Amino acid sequence: MPIPIGVLAQAGAGAGVTPGFELLETTLITSDTASVTFSNLNNYSNYKHLQIRMVTQLTTSGSGSTVYTLLRFNGDSANNYFHHWIQVDNGSNTTGGRSSSTANAIYAGTNTCIFGTQNNNMYAAGFIDIFDFGVSTKYKTIKAMSMADQNSDDEGDFFGGTWMNTAAITSISLIPASLSFRTGSRVSLYGIG
Amino acid sequence: MPTPTYDLIASNVVTSAVTSFSFSSISNTYRDLVLVIRGQGGNNDFYPRFRFNGNSSAAYFYVEMVGTGSAVQNFSGNSETGFQLSGAFATTTTPALFTVQMFDTNQSNKHKPAIVRSGRTGNRTGFLYGRWANTDAVTSLDIYSSNGGTFTGTFYLYGIVS
Numbered sequence: 001m002p003i004p005i006g007v008l009a010q011a012g013a014g015a016g017v018t019p020g021f022e023l024l025e026t027t028l029i030t031s032d033t034a035s036v037t038f039s040n041l042n043n044y045s046n047y048k049h050l051q052i053r054m055v056t057q058l059t060t061s062g063s064g065s066t067v068y069t070l071l072r073f074n075g076d077s078a079n080n081y082f083h084h085w086i087q088v089d090n091g092s093n094t095t096g097g098r099s100s101s102t103a104n105a106i107y108a109g110t111n112t113c114i115f116g117t118q119n120n121n122m123y124a125a126g127f128i129d130i131f132d133f134g135v136s137t138k139y140k141t142i143k144a145m146s147m148a149d150q151n152s153d154d155e156g157d158f159f160g161g162t163w164m165n166t167a168a169i170t171s172i173s174l175i176p177a178s179l180s181f182r183t184g185s186r187v188s189l190y191g192i193g
Numbered sequence: 194m195p196t197p198t199y200d201l202i203a204s205n206v207v208t209s210a211v212t213s214f215s216f217s218s219i220s221n222t223y224r225d226l227v228l229v230i231r232g233q234g235g236n237n238d239f240y241p242r243f244r245f246n247g248n249s250s251a252a253y254f255y256v257e258m259v260g261t262g263s264a265v266q267n268f269s270g271n272s273e274t275g276f277q278l279s280g281a282f283a284t285t286t287t288p289a290l291f292t293v294q295m296f297d298t299n300q301s302n303k304h305k306p307a308i309v310r311s312g313r314t315g316n317r318t319g320f321l322y323g324r325w326a327n328t329d330a331v332t333s334l335d336i337y338s339s340n341g342g343t344f345t346g347t348f349y350l351y352g353i354v355s
Contacts, residue, residue: 002334021198021199021353022198023353023354026355043253053296055296086258087258088258088320088322090256092267093267094258094265094266121302121303121326121328123297123304123306124306125297125308126308127294127308145308145310146321147306147308147320147323149254149256149306149323149324149326154256154269154322154324155256155322156257156258156308156321158320158334174312186224186355190198190199
């Protein structure tokens, strides 16, 4: 018998109980699209943190190499971001790296699953945690784990990143560094109390 | 209106050592699943191996990176019979924690990705990234030790709606 945690919280405490982990929005991609944006996040001020969960495939054409998903806040495409990562692939390589200086987005997703290049049932997947998104006194930090397994081109990543801006986050954009999200992809946004 | 969505589907505390543990009849209500295990070896070290829907064919692919406290290791598996956690295994005296994130498990047109974080006191942490090369919706989940040993632990399965 499933136990709905949210219901328990409501039943058990009354006023003052903060929300746990709740679905805010889902984008199911039904036509190829260059980016996914969640807007008006100021409406979710009763949550402290956000999590994005995504399962994505990229449109055909272009190379078969890794195409990272970029993360931007409040439409800011200036060089106000910093990120670093550790990575493993099935060539028995474990590496790490970071943006050489400020960057115009955070690397937050792995994707080598490009339609038409391998088995088309393969999708990349990952989740991104965004901390204190509504606070206006801190730079914003994220961590993310993501993977793309496409036969001989497997990769898994653990990312950390910072948006060097204290503004509350009101919008989040996910953008493939090249190509587009393909039909069948899914991006969900959750609020954490 | 936000939707409460991180639900405990089932949990179990296994105090008598077993050679396998399963969650079955998993509802397709949930798009993602999260499995949390605190496991400990019974008669041997506990190297968790995961399978979906009782499928033991060569349909599992993964890469894994491990920190030992003094070195970085990596492992990979192609056409394996389960996701094999080699990094932060549990011993008979020291338990380990495993968190398995599974995506789009109720979909029938995608292979199933999984991301596993693991850690054990004594300088072990691991990250595994895997794919079950099967489009079937996940209805059951089997856990056992790749060395055939027994284990005990607590097992929690959560569902996430999207």
